[in-house]
Amino acid sequence: MPDRSLLDTFPTPADAPFIIEHVHDDFTSLCPMTGHPDFGQVTVRFCPTPADAGGTCVELKSLKLYFHSFRQEGIFYEAVTNRIRDDLADVMKPIWLQVITQWRGRGGIRSRIIAVMGEVPPEWRQG
Amino acid sequence: MPDRSLLDTFPTPADAPFIIEHVHDDFTSLCPMTGHPDFGQVTVRFCPTPADAGGTCVELKSLKLYFHSFRQEGIFYEAVTNRIRDDLADVMKPIWLQVITQWRGRGGIRSRIIAVMGEVPPEWRQG
Amino acid sequence: MPDRSLLDTFPTPADAPFIIEHVHDDFTSLCPMTGHPDFGQVTVRFCPTPADAGGTCVELKSLKLYFHSFRQEGIFYEAVTNRIRDDLADVMKPIWLQVITQWRGRGGIRSRIIAVMGEVPPEWRQG
Amino acid sequence: MPDRSLLDTFPTPADAPFIIEHVHDDFTSLCPMTGHPDFGQVTVRFCPTPADAGGTCVELKSLKLYFHSFRQEGIFYEAVTNRIRDDLADVMKPIWLQVITQWRGRGGIRSRIIAVMGEVPPEWRQG
Amino acid sequence: MPDRSLLDTFPTPADAPFIIEHVHDDFTSLCPMTGHPDFGQVTVRFCPTPADAGGTCVELKSLKLYFHSFRQEGIFYEAVTNRIRDDLADVMKPIWLQVITQWRGRGGIRSRIIAVMGEVPPEWRQG
Amino acid sequence: MPDRSLLDTFPTPADAPFIIEHVHDDFTSLCPMTGHPDFGQVTVRFCPTPADAGGTCVELKSLKLYFHSFRQEGIFYEAVTNRIRDDLADVMKPIWLQVITQWRGRGGIRSRIIAVMGEVPPEWRQG
């Protein structure tokens, strides 16, 4: 089941603000109503708290394993999206965090969910 | 016939505002004048009332079955669009709701109907 | 001949404002000078008066038959456009109405006519 | 020779302002210097004076014949453009009028002439 | 050699301001250093002084012959561009004049020269 | 291992500000968790400190060798990006520096990291 403890972090490797984007194309969980598999893409963007403020970044392999931990979980799209936002917000306490999930359709319906935390930083606009 | 009672909800899984978009490509109902089938796409976008205010989100399978309940209904495009908006507004009471239907033509006329409730939230612009 | 009485309406199915767009690709009438056929596209967009103010919407099949009633009519492009706007304005009394006709050429001249009534509503911008 | 009297008009079929655009791809006149034929496209856009102010619109077949009356005329591009603007302005007295001619080259020179009368109306922007 | 006296003008055929653009694809002159031929495109745009102020427009055939008069002239791109601007400015005294030359390469270098006189008029933006 | 001492510089060849962009498509390092190779693109943009202020620019071959020095290093994406920014900032002390890394996926996750130093200079906008 989704397991926040899988999320490892490492100290932010910089005092200056910077931006990180991770895109995972093969997310899968189960529909809580039917048990059938759901498939989607998860995009995570964040600006970590700087090193001198004790900030951390999520480690990529642990993020992959954390995503895998949803594999057998019956959970709504909306809950997936907010769960990822909340778990990442808790373990990293970033300055800005945006989680977007896009789902390849169940019952003929395609869905997209957007959850955010904080303001869009200027560095994102520069990239 | 269209049956609002088919719409199930579950508690909004977050206190922070977020955005949900569902797109259904295979909506079908009947023309109330001729009985011929109509075919269209339904897009539903909303920002649910947060969890701490008792908000709910529509459950996806129930949304599919609700859409299917229009299959043998003789109903105007305009009524379909407003009916969906009203039914979703009633069962969810969201902060923002937008329903767009696009119809693949009847009698040589292509149509598009837009019904809204509330103001466009900033999270929609960020996604 | 163009026959406004062909236009049926049904009560606006909502108290909240919404937007309707109908596009007809195969409009045809006759040139009033030469009797030759004209061919064009008619786009109708409107925001109906709400239900609680006694508003109505044009019924689609009747709109098709109304468009067909121009088939043997010798009538100027400009008159077609304003006639449609006026007829639809009279039978519906909408908040906003826009009629655009595009003509595929007569005597080597391609034409486009735009007639409006009321201000562009915010819902149109949202869609 | 160009003959303004060929331009017929009919009463503006509406009291509300609206926009008309006519595009003629096969305009031809003669070079006043060499007698060689010139070929071009003429675009006419206008907002007629409303019906209740006694406004008129140019009739399309007469516009075509008027354009044809330039066929044997030796006349400069600039004069064609202003002549059309002046003639149409005189017979219609519109609120706004724009005439654009584009010429497919004479002596290896392609030309475009723009003549206007009045301010661009908001209806043009809506279409 | 370039001969301003070749430029004929005719009285501006209108009192209202309008815009004229001439594009000549086959301009040729000689490189003043090597004697090799140069080939380029010349674009001339202007707003003539109105008729009631005694304005004139350049006559197209004379413009062509004027362009041809550069054929055996050894002259720099920059001088061509300014010479055309100066000659046209002198014979027409327009309200606005813009001359752009684009050259198809000499010694592996492609060039573009822009010379202007006066402010861009609003009519240019409308076209 | 990543070796800043590989970075050679040469005196900024100008007193006026200017902009430099280097794009390296074949960056590779090792995942610090698994030892598996990572592959990505590195974009470096900077405005050097002018010559009269003692500024320097990074030498391109040394930059290539510096990038190669990450080949056997186990290092996080985020650290690579900030390390490059910090190393380049230290050896060059530029007015503006932007480092963007894009990674072709590890564990099914594609990543992009953006690190900056200083304000975007006007010269970048002009190019």
Add this chain to the structure above:
Amino acid sequence: MPDRSLLDTFPTPADAPFIIEHVHDDFTSLCPMTGHPDFGQVTVRFCPTPADAGGTCVELKSLKLYFHSFRQEGIFYEAVTNRIRDDLADVMKPIWLQVITQWRGRGGIRSRIIAVMGEVPPEWRQG
């Protein structure tokens, strides 16, 4: 070796400001570290000082020969760009000068350098 003395000029052929752009696709010099050839595109844009202020423009054939004089020179991209800017600035003393070099890659790194002098003039925007 790069030889500024190759740059010939001629008096600016106008008192009014105008814009010149030269693009050279086949610039080549040598890497100062390895002696291998570098290939790139050079774009030069400038607004010359007017004739009545004693301004001059660079002569095109001399510019070509000047570019050719880099062929056997071991020189950094940055130095090429600034050298060209400085040499052209010195021989012409223009109002505005912009030099952009784009390099097709050495050691797997593609580069672009932008050097400017003065403010972007309004004539550049008009073209």
Add this chain to the structure above:
Amino acid sequence: MPDRSLLDTFPTPADAPFIIEHVHDDFTSLCPMTGHPDFGQVTVRFCPTPADAGGTCVELKSLKLYFHSFRQEGIFYEAVTNRIRDDLADVMKPIWLQVITQWRGRGGIRSRIIAVMGEVPPEWRQG
């Protein structure tokens, strides 16, 4: 339910062989296992028996109503395809008949079924 008697025909209007293709984008039936709606595209291609051999062609409006008669039928994709082939073969007895159905996915599986009768005629290869 699917009703072959809805299919009307008319005599083939030619003695020479020719080819007819009808594509219906909005076919819908029900899954016989779940009762959920299926949506697909039906392509019918045939070469009718010539007029002098007593051949017939299917009438288009009757074909539409025949397709509509599947709307509430629980039937497999494979049976739909063969049923259409058999019904059309029986009422028309064509020389060649090909029915292709493409289904927009149920349970994440997209399907395509091809049923034929007779040999591909040379006329089809020419189109």
Add this chain to the structure above:
Amino acid sequence: MPDRSLLDTFPTPADAPFIIEHVHDDFTSLCPMTGHPDFGQVTVRFCPTPADAGGTCVELKSLKLYFHSFRQEGIFYEAVTNRIRDDLADVMKPIWLQVITQWRGRGGIRSRIIAVMGEVPPEWRQG
């Protein structure tokens, strides 16, 4: 685990040969070496044994559930492909069967496996 007994069939609905293609975009199983999830697309094409020879076709929902039964199975790509071919061959005994799997990459390697049974039928070439 992969469970052939999940595969239901129904009698082939035709005596004439025809072709069926099913494409499943969201197949997932586990790597038998690492336990990490694999993701791929499965394409199944077959020509069933005709009805009068006692042939059967695989039922679509059962095929979906059969695919889902690989979700927690540690199995090589090659074994998945042959397993699907063998299971479908056994339950349907078709005239022709082709199974193609395409995998979205594990460890930076994309794979495709093709397993067949029987000869390609002419109907496949017609579609």
Add this chain to the structure above:
Amino acid sequence: MPDRSLLDTFPTPADAPFIIEHVHDDFTSLCPMTGHPDFGQVTVRFCPTPADAGGTCVELKSLKLYFHSFRQEGIFYEAVTNRIRDDLADVMKPIWLQVITQWRGRGGIRSRIIAVMGEVPPEWRQG
């Protein structure tokens, strides 16, 4: 260094012939002349010896590690390609084997190398 012993195999999971294709986009080795890194894509296609003849298939993770073992090896493109073919042929003894390498350029030259063993099987043509 390249290490054949890293290649693990597992018994071919079928008696019938089938085809396997693996594509690795991020192969890297070192140039034996300069020590600089080379980057390329490796495609491996084979038809394994069937199970009942004792055939084996290469295991994917071991193939990845085998590819990684070239990372610090100074080796020519041609030698890489043949080495992979020879090593895979030895550990699998397949019926057919094809190895294609494509290299992203060193010194401005892009290369492709093809090495094969055995005849192309008919199954490859069907996919």
